[in-house]
Amino acid sequence: VKLTPKVGQTKSISDMLVGVFFEDINYAADGGLYAELIQNRDFEYKLDDKQGHDKDWNEKTAWRMDGSGQFHIDSINPIHPNNKHYARLQGEGIFRNIGYDGIALNKNERYDLSFFGRGTVSKAPKLKIRISTKDGKILDEKSVIVDSKNWKKYQLVLTSNETCKDAVLEFVFTDRQQLDLDLISLFPQHTFKGRKNGLRKDLADAIAALNPRFVRFPGGCLAHGDGIENIYHWSNTVGPLESRMPQRNMWGYHQTVGLGYYEYFQFCEDIGAYAVPVVAAGVPCQNSGAHGHPLGGQQCGVPMEDMDDYIQEVLNLIEWANGDKNSTWGKVRAAAGHPEPFHLKYIGVGNEDLISNVFEERFTMIYNAIRAKYPEIQVIGTAGPFFEGTDYVEGWKIADKLNVPIMDEHYYQTPGWFIHNQDFYDKYDRSKSQVYLGEYAAHIHGRASTLEVALAEAAYLTALERNADIVKMASYAPLLAKDGYTQWRPDLIYFSNTDVNLTPSYYVQQLFGCNNGTEYIPMEASYSNAAVDVQKRVAFSMVKDPKDQSLIVKLVNILPVAANIQLELDQFDLKADTAVVSQLTGKLDSKTAKPEERTETVEKLKHQKLPPYSLTIIRIPPATK
Ligand code: AHR
Numbered sequence: 001v002k003l004t005p006k007v008g009q010t011k012s013i014s015d016m017l018v019g020v021f022f023e024d025i026n027y028a029a030d031g032g033l034y035a036e037l038i039q040n041r042d043f044e045y046k047l048d049d050k051q052g053h054d055k056d057w058n059e060k061t062a063w064r065m066d067g068s069g070q071f072h073i074d075s076i077n078p079i080h081p082n083n084k085h086y087a088r089l090q091g092e093g094i095f096r097n098i099g100y101d102g103i104a105l106n107k108n109e110r111y112d113l114s115f116f117g118r119g120t121v122s123k124a125p126k127l128k129i130r131i132s133t134k135d136g137k138i139l140d141e142k143s144v145i146v147d148s149k150n151w152k153k154y155q156l157v158l159t160s161n162e163t164c165k166d167a168v169l170e171f172v173f174t175d176r177q178q179l180d181l182d183l184i185s186l187f188p189q190h191t192f193k194g195r196k197n198g199l200r201k202d203l204a205d206a207i208a209a210l211n212p213r214f215v216r217f218p219g220g221c222l223a224h225g226d227g228i229e230n231i232y233h234w235s236n237t238v239g240p241l242e243s244r245m246p247q248r249n250m251w252g253y254h255q256t257v258g259l260g261y262y263e264y265f266q267f268c269e270d271i272g273a274y275a276v277p278v279v280a281a282g283v284p285c286q287n288s289g290a291h292g293h294p295l296g297g298q299q300c301g302v303p304m305e306d307m308d309d310y311i312q313e314v315l316n317l318i319e320w321a322n323g324d325k326n327s328t329w330g331k332v333r334a335a336a337g338h339p340e341p342f343h344l345k346y347i348g349v350g351n352e353d354l355i356s357n358v359f360e361e362r363f364t365m366i367y368n369a370i371r372a373k374y375p376e377i378q379v380i381g382t383a384g385p386f387f388e389g390t391d392y393v394e395g396w397k398i399a400d401k402l403n404v405p406i407m408d409e410h411y412y413q414t415p416g417w418f419i420h421n422q423d424f425y426d427k428y429d430r431s432k433s434q435v436y437l438g439e440y441a442a443h444i445h446g447r448a449s450t451l452e453v454a455l456a457e458a459a460y461l462t463a464l465e466r467n468a469d470i471v472k473m474a475s476y477a478p479l480l481a482k483d484g485y486t487q488w489r490p491d492l493i494y495f496s497n498t499d500v501n502l503t504p505s506y507y508v509q510q511l512f513g514c515n516n517g518t519e520y521i522p523m524e525a526s527y528s529n530a531a532v533d534v535q536k537r538v539a540f541s542m543v544k545d546p547k548d549q550s551l552i553v554k555l556v557n558i559l560p561v562a563a564n565i566q567l568e569l570d571q572f573d574l575k576a577d578t579a580v581v582s583q584l585t586g587k588l589d590s591k592t593a594k595p596e597e598r599t600e601t602v603e604k605l606k607h608q609k610l611p612p613y614s615l616t617i618i619r620i621p622p623a624t625k
Contacts, residue, residue, distance in 0.1 A: 021439055
């Protein structure tokens, strides 16, 4: 293939093309990115949370009692009405939490232990609190006297004297007395950026290393829930932990919302990414009431008489994020530790909803209210579910009618689909709304994360760059999946309590995320092989990075043979003699392929052989003298 850049046809493209999609699916939040080590810390798990109504999933999940002691769940006079349940301990024994299949501790690391306690009789109960191996070896121990008859927060630090991947937290109580405990938390001090109530460092580091220009949250379907009662309400997820409102996760488990809107926004700020919160468009998933809702199976949305309140909730989010610290909601943000605004610019309304009258009516109301009060905020509408051939017609009719700035599209397709539809956005009308490809991934039979899917995504990303004059943003989905709790495959990052495994698709996202540009330079290709099928398997793009003026060439070869590339660079007045080459290659079914980096002379790169099944990124600094 001979590639000739058309410098005269250079166009400006989005500076935020590659971002991440975060949804609490596959235990991505609790037991995942959220660094809390105690499972069911607030005794708010419910039978109803769990798909299949597992009888062991209830307020006592992950807690055990040893010895003659007893515990039951009570709800009289709780810490906060949103956190109704607590544990009442009686007798003497060891009250133990097993974490998420064990608590992973590192030698000499410090852990913040906190809980709310109250003693209910005259003598103050004395507790020993310790971290131990599951065989009973004590890793650290402290004593606390619960000296209050009213709820009081107790805090101490435990330091593990060895590394243990499946420790337990124990409360040893010996006084034959009664004690109430709630919100029992064990947090590593070593979180991402050292934030309190923060994120697991290794996972957050892996996300940050993608150099995402934005983070979308909290879903996915989680944002609109599987019934009206399950819609995600952002305001339930901010403020002191004991006042947040935990909720059933529609993916069949529980969300503490300890990782709530404040933590999402803080993370975005910490990694220099735009926050892109998505709120429900007043309708749940596919507009249908599910999970025992009286409207189960029928189309439904937030009742019209409740829409004013719902719209106000969305407007409050913008005030919370951007308002002055003395405004009603700005005060809540400031009280959490962030007096300065978060500079919210984008808000998604709706997620892959069925485009019906019920949807349109509610979306329009929310959209108009945001436009009227906050015209500076860019609303991202939803194009609805993808049906091959219909190309989101109904969703786009609304976009056209309302002039929605950006439309969110989602599709999960085969590698072949991505390879053969690289012209998907070439056909889009440039005068209409911009596009946010909010969820995409290539799926093969068995849904494995292989180099095959990663290369199809890479080829498609070159096409997204070509179209990044209208495709403003794109995010692979889903992001995280915990080993043993994965409900959806493939995912970008798999993890356990101790390990993080990055997929070939992760490296593709990282290579594109770290090699973004804001100027697209089209390249004309002339092929020695006339077969279109072969031509589509060699994909390419060229961009210029405004930060250092580097010229970046991306080349994808999805053929089983090497591809000869002749890269015309003569029209650039190149200063550098060498370029940095990052290459991801391997067997098509490889799940462990990783990119390698090398330096190459520019001269040599003008005539090169792309290995079979490879993505090559060439970075030539800087483009002009
Ligand atoms: O990414 C997983 C799910 O796929 C999302 O929750 C939903 O929006 C889509 O259907």
